[in-house]
Amino acid sequence: MSKQFVSINGLCARIDDGEAHKEILRGVDLEIPAGEVHAIMGPNGSGKSTLSYVLAGREDYEVTGGTATFKGQDLLALEPEERAALGLFLAFQTPVELPGVNNANFLRTAVNAVRRARGMDELDAVAFLKAVRKETKHLSMSDEMLKRNVNVGFSGGEKKRNEVLQMRMLQPSFAILDETDSGLDIDALRIVAEGVNSLRSPDFSALVITHHQRLLDYIVPDRIHVMAKGRIIHSGGPELARQLEAQGYAQFLSEAA
Amino acid sequence: MPAVAETRKTVETLGQNTYKWGFETDIEMDIAPKGLNEDTIRLISSRKNEPQWLLEWRLKAYRSWLEMREPTWAKVHYPPIDYQDVHYYAAPRKKPGPKSLEEVDPELLRTYEKLGIPLHEQAMLAGVELPEGEEARPPVAVDAVFDSVSVATTFRKTLQEAGVIFCPISEAVQEHPELVRKYLGSVVPVTDNFYAALNAAVFTDGSFVFVPKGVRCPMELSTYFRINARNTGQFERTLIIVEDGASVSYLEGCTAPMRDENQLHAAVVELVAMEDASIKYSTVQNWYPGDENGKGGIYNFVTKRGACRGARSKISWTQVETGSAITWKYPSCILQGEGSVGEFYSVAVTNNHQQADTGTKMIHIGRNTRSTIIAKTISAGQSDSTYRGLVRMMPKAAGSRNFTQCDSLLIGDRCGAHTVPYIENRNMSARVEHEATTSKISEDQLFYCRQRGLSEEDAVGLIVNGFCKDVLKELPMEFAVEAQKLLQISLEGSVG
Ligand SMILES: Nc1ncnc2c1ncn2[C@@H]1O[C@H](COP(=O)(O)OP(=O)(O)O)[C@@H](O)[C@H]1O
Numbered sequence: 001m002s003k004q005f006v007s008i009n010g011l012c013a014r015i016d017d018g019e020a021h022k023e024i025l026r027g028v029d030l031e032i033p034a035g036e037v038h039a040i041m042g043p044n045g046s047g048k049s050t051l052s053y054v055l056a057g058r059e060d061y062e063v064t065g066g067t068a069t070f071k072g073q074d075l076l077a078l079e080p081e082e083r084a085a086l087g088l089f090l091a092f093q094t095p096v097e098l099p100g101v102n103n104a105n106f107l108r109t110a111v112n113a114v115r116r117a118r119g120m121d122e123l124d125a126v127a128f129l130k131a132v133r134k135e136t137k138h139l140s141m142s143d144e145m146l147k148r149n150v151n152v153g154f155s156g157g158e159k160k161r162n163e164v165l166q167m168r169m170l171q172p173s174f175a176i177l178d179e180t181d182s183g184l185d186i187d188a189l190r191i192v193a194e195g196v197n198s199l200r201s202p203d204f205s206a207l208v209i210t211h212h213q214r215l216l217d218y219i220v221p222d223r224i225h226v227m228a229k230g231r232i233i234h235s236g237g238p239e240l241a242r243q244l245e246a247q248g249y250a251q252f253l254s255e256a257a
Numbered sequence: 258m259p260a261v262a263e264t265r266k267t268v269e270t271l272g273q274n275t276y277k278w279g280f281e282t283d284i285e286m287d288i289a290p291k292g293l294n295e296d297t298i299r300l301i302s303s304r305k306n307e308p309q310w311l312l313e314w315r316l317k318a319y320r321s322w323l324e325m326r327e328p329t330w331a332k333v334h335y336p337p338i339d340y341q342d343v344h345y346y347a348a349p350r351k352k353p354g355p356k357s358l359e360e361v362d363p364e365l366l367r368t369y370e371k372l373g374i375p376l377h378e379q380a381m382l383a384g385v386e387l388p389e390g391e392e393a394r395p396p397v398a399v400d401a402v403f404d405s406v407s408v409a410t411t412f413r414k415t416l417q418e419a420g421v422i423f424c425p426i427s428e429a430v431q432e433h434p435e436l437v438r439k440y441l442g443s444v445v446p447v448t449d450n451f452y453a454a455l456n457a458a459v460f461t462d463g464s465f466v467f468v469p470k471g472v473r474c475p476m477e478l479s480t481y482f483r484i485n486a487r488n489t490g491q492f493e494r495t496l497i498i499v500e501d502g503a504s505v506s507y508l509e510g511c512t513a514p515m516r517d518e519n520q521l522h523a524a525v526v527e528l529v530a531m532e533d534a535s536i537k538y539s540t541v542q543n544w545y546p547g548d549e550n551g552k553g554g555i556y557n558f559v560t561k562r563g564a565c566r567g568a569r570s571k572i573s574w575t576q577v578e579t580g581s582a583i584t585w586k587y588p589s590c591i592l593q594g595e596g597s598v599g600e601f602y603s604v605a606v607t608n609n610h611q612q613a614d615t616g617t618k619m620i621h622i623g624r625n626t627r628s629t630i631i632a633k634t635i636s637a638g639q640s641d642s643t644y645r646g647l648v649r650m651m652p653k654a655a656g657s658r659n660f661t662q663c664d665s666l667l668i669g670d671r672c673g674a675h676t677v678p679y680i681e682n683r684n685m686s687a688r689v690e691h692e693a694t695t696s697k698i699s700e701d702q703l704f705y706c707r708q709r710g711l712s713e714e715d716a717v718g719l720i721v722n723g724f725c726k727d728v729l730k731e732l733p734m735e736f737a738v739e740a741q742k743l744l745q746i747s748l749e750g751s752v753g
């Protein structure tokens with residue numbers, strides 16, 4: 001068994017919704033071996049984004065049971081930035097705007113924070129610029145986007161590409177992409193998919209959350225999981241995507257009930 | 258290494274979470290007995306060997322102060338100050354006003370070194386090989402004011418050659434009495450307000466700058482104010498005169514030791530800009546703010562005012578206010594000359610129990626005068642911050658313009674931020690624009706940054722610096738770096 005293994009067992013999480021507790025994750029089981037790309041599909045509100053937030057360490061959610069380990073470490077015991085340093089990256093479904101914070105400066109600060117934590121040398125301005133230019137070219141992004149403030153005034157597609165840019169610069173070993181394909185036209189989709197595919201290696205795993213089989217034509221997953229009501233209710237090979245596209249989630253939902 | 262680079266380095270090596278400038282210097286002091294009366298003033302005046310007119314001027318100020326009341330309109334709260342329980346004069350023993358660095362107490366020099374202000378003059382750096390990563394920067398002339406007395410001024414010779422006078426004001430009283438007499442109190446009259454009158458009565462030192470016609474001051478001028486003695490009020494007086502077509506950039510930094518009791522600071526700064534003259538006045542105010550429970554800290558009641566007397570003159574105030582338990586401060590511009598320009602760029606940060614009531618006054622008197630106000634207020638902890646600004650268009654200010662932008666950023670939910678704009682427009686063709694926003698650092702933003710590997714504190718620093726960018730870019734480069742660090746240090750422990 002590889003140390004890259006992502007292992008989630010019986011994970012339960014809830015949120016304080018004013019007075020009442022709202023259970024969102026109700027026992028998620030998921031194993032992602034090193035080097036594999038898995039996809040999660042499922043109806044809106046089933047807890048996909050919540051799972052990604054809980055794995056990344058968002059404090060609003062209270063973990064009430066279960067475990068999650070990454071590279072043999074108890075993920076849930078770490079601060080969000082420690083998880084990032086360990087190699088976890090989350091491409092947000094809704095990337096956050098940081099007014100007044102220059103995109104390039106943000107990226108460089110993040111890259112160097114992570115490099116420091118990983119015991120690597122920091123990149124100086126020149127080395128950083130070289131590295132980032134290579135990536136923006138790869139992603140067909142204009143350099144002008146680096147001069148703008150983080151996600152401020154970005155179109156939906158630009159925000160998603162910016163997430164992929166960050167992912168590539170931060171060199172994660174486990175990336176979660178939460179509906180990164182939503183709002184992308186077919187060309188952008190291909191570029192983003194290529195941005196993920198070219199990272200594929202025995203040291204890189206990914207969890208791709210999507211509604212669309214279309215993305216999975218480009219990023220062909222090793223396994224697909226169906227999530228509903230806070231659980232993984234079905235898993236299968238890449239062929240499952242087409243089946244879901246044709247028949248919807250209904251069959252699994254009734255099975256699960 | 259250039260002076261400022263060294264200062265920056267000192268700031269960079271600062272650790273975490275407490276006020277880093279809180280040390281005390283053990284030095285022999287010449288201290289006047291506590292209390293304020295005519296004798297105290299006579300004592301100060303005679304210690305300084307002042308001419309009769311200045312003593313009369315002080316006494317006049319004192320007598321009007323007796324008739325005045327402490328203002329209560331600002332949104333700050335503090336127990337009554339006992340003005341008789343304060344020392345009004347404290348000077349390092351030895352000769353007042355040393356003439357060269359050799360005469361300065363070595364203990365003092367060590368203090369300034371700790372503060373990152375090398376006083377030893379260095380050769381002009383032009384052409385000198387710099388260590389890798391160091392950019393060439395013009396040197397900065399420093400005037401250091403320790404408690405009430407100016408102890409050393411650097412680069413005098415270079416400045417002298419350019420015709421610039423930069424010296425302690427007490428020395429200017431001796432050496433250039435005609436200039437001092439002409440301009441002292443001409444922008445802030447002795448009766449202007451309670452604290453200004455008090456300052457006029459008891460001020461002991463400060464900086465004096467005179468830039469003659471057509472001269473661009475060849476380097477940044479900088480004053481570092483340091484309060485050290487216990488129970489001592491600090492009352493500096495700064496006077497800057499810039500003649501026709503001349504210009505100067507002046508920086509001011511302030512620190513004080515950590516003490517349980519509050520200390521009083523009431524400075525006056527007067528600027529005079531003649532035709533086509535420009536003055537850039539930058540402050541990084543970092544007086545001791547008190548501890549996290551609100552004990553101790555400096556009470557900072559300051560009157561700063563600039564007169565744009567000549568046509569097309571320009572006065573620009575930039576301030577980064579992170580220190581003091583209480584800040585009461587409204588750097589202002591009197592835009593008298595036709596086409597003159599006033600600017601106010603401010604970042605005010607309050608944390609823990611700090612209170613700040615700060616802003617500006619732009620008084621448009623002449624035609625086609627313009628002013629810009631950009632005020633950024635950041636509140637954290639249980640602190641309270643108010644922007645208070647006045648824009649007045651006088652009847653003759655035809656075609657004049659003001660633009661004001663006030664933004665508040667709240668960190669946590671126990672702090673307060675308030676914006677109090679006063680607008681008086683008495684000219685139909687003058688235009689006043691005001692914009693204001695309030696925002697909070699959101700959990701979403703913090704989590705996003707942390708997911709990218711930033712610590713919570715670095716995330717706050719990044720967001721705060723982004724918020725303040727429009728102001729920080731107005732600071733001279735070296736100061737901007739220092740200010741950024743300071744902002745972050747001031748806000749440490751403010752989240753989570
Ligand atoms: N911060 C929150 N506050 C309240 N309810 C939440 C919060 N986050 C998620 N939920 C609820 O949890 C459920 C799952 O949401 P989410 O994880 O976003 O689902 P998905 O990504 O699968 O669409 C939804 O009912 C959503 O409304």
Ligand SMILES: [Mg+2]
Nearest residue numbers: 048049050093
């Ligand atoms: Mg979602």
